[in-house]
Each structure stands twice: as structure tokens, then as C-alpha cells.
Amino acid sequence: MLFHWFTGDGEWAGHEFNEDSVTVKMVIASFEAVQDRAIPHEEFTI
Template identity: 50%
Template sequence: MRLRFLGIIPNTPDIDSPTIWLDEDSGDLLIQSYKATDKYEYDVTFPNVAAGELIRWLPRRKSADIPLPGTDLWMFDRSAVLFTYFSGVGEVVDREWRTEPAVVKLVSSAFEAVWERAIPHEEYKPL
């Protein structure tokens, strides 16, 4: 394993400072001395909120009965979906543009169910 130092989170103490390394053999990112938890994701979401993005958090226990698409996607005007497929190391492998009404309906209904159950960012408190 060949590691390359990528960076350190600024303004952290010298001991247990979160650092990020790249495994040059596998392409994996290694985060040292920090556990990526809901609290971490919550804390680094501030710039998105400040920019006006509406963010909600869906606890896993509230999602078990929602039929969710199996990959990342963008939906456009409730008429088209762009699926993105990634490799095991996070590289984009393919994209697929879909416009079939059944596919659009599945994505739209999943999004609506998630949005309805999810907790608005300003009300969410990570454990």
C-alpha cells in the first residue's frame, strides 16, 4: 500500500487531527483519526445550507419500506432521469439517460416518500 498525504482538516489539535490519505494502489481514501458519522456529514453540510440548498436527513429506520433506486441519479423536470454508475473505487463507469414513464414514476415517488419522512436540516440532531 502506497499512501499519499492529501490534507488535514484545518484548525484541529495536533493530536488526533483528521487527515486524509490516498492509497495509490487501490484508489481508496483513508481518513485517519476520524469516524465519518452522521455528525461529521452534518457538520460539513453548512456551506450547502448557507448557499440556500434545502437539506433533509433520513434515518435508515425510516427508509426500509421505500423502493429506492440502486444508484446515484439526477431527475429533470419529472420527465427524465440520469443514472450514474460508479466503480468500486468511486470512478464514473457509465451514465444512463432514461425517460420511460415507469422509471420516472419510480424515482419521483421514491423522492417524494423520502422528502416527506426526512427531517429538515435545521431540526435534525445527529446522534
């Protein structure tokens, strides 16, 4: 997993490569949970 870091002002602060299986599984689960709750693009209105 490659994490990109930014400052509070949005400036680039570097990156970190992480191969820890627990971290990778947690991130994947987080993205899947968000996707399950997301509004499909074709149904989204502002």
C-alpha cells in the same frame, strides 16, 4: 431521467439517460417518500 453510475470504489462508471415513464414515475415517488420521512435541516443534529 439521467442516472450516473459509480463503481464500488466510487469511481465514475458512466451515465444513462432514461425516458421510460414508469421508471421516471418510480424515481419521483421514491424521492417524495424519502422527503416525507426526512428530518428537516433546521432540526437535524449530529
